[in-house]
Amino acid sequence: MLHVTDIRIRDPFVFVEDGAYYLIGTTGNDCWGTGSNLALYTSPDLDSFEFLGVMAEEGAMDGYTQIWAPELHKYKGKYYIIVSVYSEEKERGSIILVSDTLRGKFRMLTGEYITPAGWMCLDASLFVWKGKPYLYFSNEWVKPITRDGDGALFVAELSDDLTRLVSYPKKIVSGKYCGFSTEIENKGRYGYVAEGPFAVAGKKGIELYWSTFTEKGYCVAKSCAEDIFGEYKLEKLIFENDGGHAMVFDDLNGKRKITLHQPNRSPDERMKVFDLN
Numbered sequence: 001m002l003h004v005t006d007i008r009i010r011d012p013f014v015f016v017e018d019g020a021y022y023l024i025g026t027t028g029n030d031c032w033g034t035g036s037n038l039a040l041y042t043s044p045d046l047d048s049f050e051f052l053g054v055m056a057e058e059g060a061m062d063g064y065t066q067i068w069a070p071e072l073h074k075y076k077g078k079y080y081i082i083v084s085v086y087s088e089e090k091e092r093g094s095i096i097l098v099s100d101t102l103r104g105k106f107r108m109l110t111g112e113y114i115t116p117a118g119w120m121c122l123d124a125s126l127f128v129w130k131g132k133p134y135l136y137f138s139n140e141w142v143k144p145i146t147r148d149g150d151g152a153l154f155v156a157e158l159s160d161d162l163t164r165l166v167s168y169p170k171k172i173v174s175g176k177y178c179g180f181s182t183e184i185e186n187k188g189r190y191g192y193v194a195e196g197p198f199a200v201a202g203k204k205g206i207e208l209y210w211s212t213f214t215e216k217g218y219c220v221a222k223s224c225a226e227d228i229f230g231e232y233k234l235e236k237l238i239f240e241n242d243g244g245h246a247m248v249f250d251d252l253n254g255k256r257k258i259t260l261h262q263p264n265r266s267p268d269e270r271m272k273v274f275d276l277n
Helices: none
Strands: 009-017 020-027 039-043 048-054 065-075 078-087 091-099 121-129 132-139 152-157 170-174 184-186 189-191 195-202 205-214 217-225 233-239 244-250 256-262 270-275
Touching (some): 217 244
Parallel strands (some): 195 244
Antiparallel strands (some): 009 020, 065 078, 121 132, 152 170, 184 189, 195 205
């Protein structure tokens, strides 16, 4: 068994089923190059973990690097992984893999990016709202479609079989113009971050958790909207202590939790779990 602190992980994602927790994320020793090894772990208590194996079938991820932020969802009886990847031909986008069983080997759903062709995208996230599937994702700050350094979040409706977008993406959160983010630099490029979206249904509509950078470092913000294509208003900053890319889940006792990685520096990233008030 492994202790939670033994697992180097960015972008942790916790899936709960049949009295157990399952953990995936950007794991492995080369998170920025090759990216995630798509390892799956299970735990009875979010403290001790057992390695179950690699989720993707052999060869499924050939040709891709920078395999980041996998999410695990169950939808209409099947299991899906949504994960960010990079290829020299198509640059960065998100793909979907599918399996009939949680512990089975996941295969490509279509082999094509689910995020818009020609966009530089990452961190796609599935959300089912009023019986329909939707995709939240980030248009990356290094190549925003606005060409003004504004990394931003978008949402679009998915086809019922999750194979394609069926509505044009709507911009819902701006990194540059949200009012509290700070500009970052990478290899001479400058811009503002909005990434890591994760939505849950709240008492008054949709609660969207996402990450950016402030003067204190990487953080998690919460924005709320009454409907999927409505106005997403910033409610508050959830976490400001150099950690982010969060997701929300209910634990085995029905208590709502939030998990994220902290600190944001490599190779020290570890999963942290907090009660969500």
